[in-house]
Amino acid sequence: MTRTAVVIGGGIAGMCAAKVLVDHYEKVVLLERDTYPDGAGGRRGVPQSKMFHTLLERGRREIEDIFPGFHKLLDERKMPKVSFGFNCALMTPRGWGRNLPVPVTRSLFCTRAMLESTIRDLFLKDPGIELIEQAVVNNLLVEEISPREVVSGVTYKRRGDSEVHTLHAELVVDASGFSSKASLWLKEAGIIPPAEHELDPLLTYGGQLYKMKKGARFPKSWWWTHGAFIQRVPPLDNVAAHLIRQEADLWLLTLVAGDGHEIPKDEAGVREFLGRMRSPLIYDMLPYFEPLDEVSTYRLPKNRWKYYERWNESPVGFIAMAAATCVFNPNMGQGMSVAAGDAGILKKCLQTTSSPYELPGLFFKRQADFQKNAYQLACCNDLKFDTVVGPRTLGTRLFNWYNEQITAAGAADPWVARESGLINLLIEPISYSYRPWFIARLLFARLFLWWRAASADERVGPIPPGPAEIPTRVRSVVRNWVGVAFRFTRIRLGLAR
Numbered sequence: 001m002t003r004t005a006v007v008i009g010g011g012i013a014g015m016c017a018a019k020v021l022v023d024h025y026e027k028v029v030l031l032e033r034d035t036y037p038d039g040a041g042g043r044r045g046v047p048q049s050k051m052f053h054t055l056l057e058r059g060r061r062e063i064e065d066i067f068p069g070f071h072k073l074l075d076e077r078k079m080p081k082v083s084f085g086f087n088c089a090l091m092t093p094r095g096w097g098r099n100l101p102v103p104v105t106r107s108l109f110c111t112r113a114m115l116e117s118t119i120r121d122l123f124l125k126d127p128g129i130e131l132i133e134q135a136v137v138n139n140l141l142v143e144e145i146s147p148r149e150v151v152s153g154v155t156y157k158r159r160g161d162s163e164v165h166t167l168h169a170e171l172v173v174d175a176s177g178f179s180s181k182a183s184l185w186l187k188e189a190g191i192i193p194p195a196e197h198e199l200d201p202l203l204t205y206g207g208q209l210y211k212m213k214k215g216a217r218f219p220k221s222w223w224w225t226h227g228a229f230i231q232r233v234p235p236l237d238n239v240a241a242h243l244i245r246q247e248a249d250l251w252l253l254t255l256v257a258g259d260g261h262e263i264p265k266d267e268a269g270v271r272e273f274l275g276r277m278r279s280p281l282i283y284d285m286l287p288y289f290e291p292l293d294e295v296s297t298y299r300l301p302k303n304r305w306k307y308y309e310r311w312n313e314s315p316v317g318f319i320a321m322a323a324a325t326c327v328f329n330p331n332m333g334q335g336m337s338v339a340a341g342d343a344g345i346l347k348k349c350l351q352t353t354s355s356p357y358e359l360p361g362l363f364f365k366r367q368a369d370f371q372k373n374a375y376q377l378a379c380c381n382d383l384k385f386d387t388v389v390g391p392r393t394l395g396t397r398l399f400n401w402y403n404e405q406i407t408a409a410g411a412a413d414p415w416v417a418r419e420s421g422l423i424n425l426l427i428e429p430i431s432y433s434y435r436p437w438f439i440a441r442l443l444f445a446r447l448f449l450w451w452r453a454a455s456a457d458e459r460v461g462p463i464p465p466g467p468a469e470i471p472t473r474v475r476s477v478v479r480n481w482v483g484v485a486f487r488f489t490r491i492r493l494g495l496a497r
């Protein structure tokens with residue numbers, strides 16, 4: 001029999017996984033319930049795609065590794081370069097983020113539709129992957145081959161067609177997102193599905209596209225030319241908003257409402273919502289724009305962890321990944337990076353084994369080690385808000401307290417801010433912040449740089465401080481070097497002697 005792998009779902013996780021599997025299976029089939037749109041269009045299967053999405057550095061690196069040329073293609077498609085503190089104002093719970101004299105790009109900002117369509121354009125170039133669109137998977141094929149059950153394929157229907165198709169495979173990968181039906185299918189086959197943990201963040205998102213009015217220009221003093229972010233402040237202030245530049249001169253307004261708040265649907269309601277924020281920045285920006293569509297709303301699903309890594313009943317030939325195994329509040333923008341990171345883990349596991357008996361155990365363990373960072377950050381942050389119902393264990397409270405110390409130290413010491421940022425970008429695990437030299441630097445910043453932290457705490461006014469200046473000394477050194485280079489070039493071109 002041909003060695004076949006089947007992937008359920010063609011979102012970011014599914015496309016990355018299929019591409020990784022091509023090097024190890026004779027045939028790779030991806031089943032997607034939608035028809036992909038032409039270009040950067042939305043689709044029914046990914047309802048969250050109308051909402052704001054940013055891709056963290058970890059996700060960018062993983063996707064670039066699987067689809068070389070990804071970042072270059074995004075640049076060619078004129079993805080804007082957003083940099084917090086340089087051209088985008090960020091109001092954190094502690095006040096305005098540090099201003100930067102030069103841009104530092106740690107995440108990519110464009111619409112989710114554009115991100116996905118760029119990956120898709122590279123994915124569709126691979127002749128080794130068979131894509132079947134309009135294919136809704138409705139069950140797993142499970143055989144009892146003692147001592148363990150074996151998943152030997154899937155059944156699916158084409159949309160609008162009642163015929164059930166069967167597809168046999170040595171490996172089935174569930175990448176069907178947060179609406180995955182795998183637990184149900186496993187139960188139907190007599191297999192106890194993995195246990196689950198849930199926590200409801202009680203959040204609703206609203207999103208609306210804007211473009212600048214013809215001839216409109218921000219005042220010169222507004223250095224936040226690429227947008228503004230106002231975050232929630234635990235434990236009580238659970239509304240947030242951001243207005244961010246996207247590709248093709250589009251701007252995306254996002255409103256976030258915690259329990260007890262509604263996302264407004266009309267223009268007056270949007271203005272009122274923004275007028276109540278800690279800073280009037282976005283309220284003041286809005287008159288420069290006109291809406292391109294209606295406000296779309298999205299009630300976040302619960303944070304959910306499926307304990308695949310402890311699953312004794314794990315059948316042969318079945319793995320699940322990304323949002324099909326772990327869903328969390330997108331507050332920190334980690335979901336797509338987790339999806340791509342999981343595919344990177346699959347790639348590494350396949351270099352060790354592609355045996356359907358060994359691969360699931362190895363993959364689930366490594367995947368859990370990676371995903372638990374994003375899940376812990378998201379759930380512990382949600383539990384800071386009074387409205388969220390869940391156990392505040394000693395571990396959770398200690399974790400949140402330690403993170404507060406890191407944030408406070410980061411306000412005083414750029415080293416701490418940069419290194420702890422690596423954890424939020426998913427480049428390093430949470431345990432990175434427990435290393436002795438990290439703790440030593442944290443203590444140093446808390447004990448000896450308190451005067452700098454105090455000045456950071458003062459950045460809490462409604463309007464961000466003016467743009468950061470490059471120190472005069474650095475400016476004159478750069479200017480001198482540019483002068484020398486200019487003169488050297490003129491001499492080489494024969495224009496000066």
Ligand SMILES: Cc1cc2nc3c(=O)[nH]c(=O)nc-3n(C[C@H](O)[C@H](O)[C@H](O)COP(=O)(O)OP(=O)(O)OC[C@H]3O[C@@H](n4cnc5c(N)ncnc54)[C@H](O)[C@@H]3O)c2cc1C
Pocket residue numbers: 008009010011012013014031032033034044045046048051052053054055056135136137138175176177178179180205298300321322323324330332333334335336337338339
């Ligand atoms: C409001 C909101 C904002 C977010 N913001 C961010 C952000 O800023 N940054 C970030 O990184 N993440 C963000 N996320 C999270 C991100 O959207 C998800 O984590 C990510 O899309 C998960 O990828 P996935 O491939 O696992 O699932 P999905 O992207 O959901 O893809 C699943 C695919 O499976 C298909 N499918 C489902 N069932 C079947 C079936 N039975 N048969 C065939 N096909 C099927 C679907 O059509 C879809 O194509 C946000 C999420 C929300 C809700």
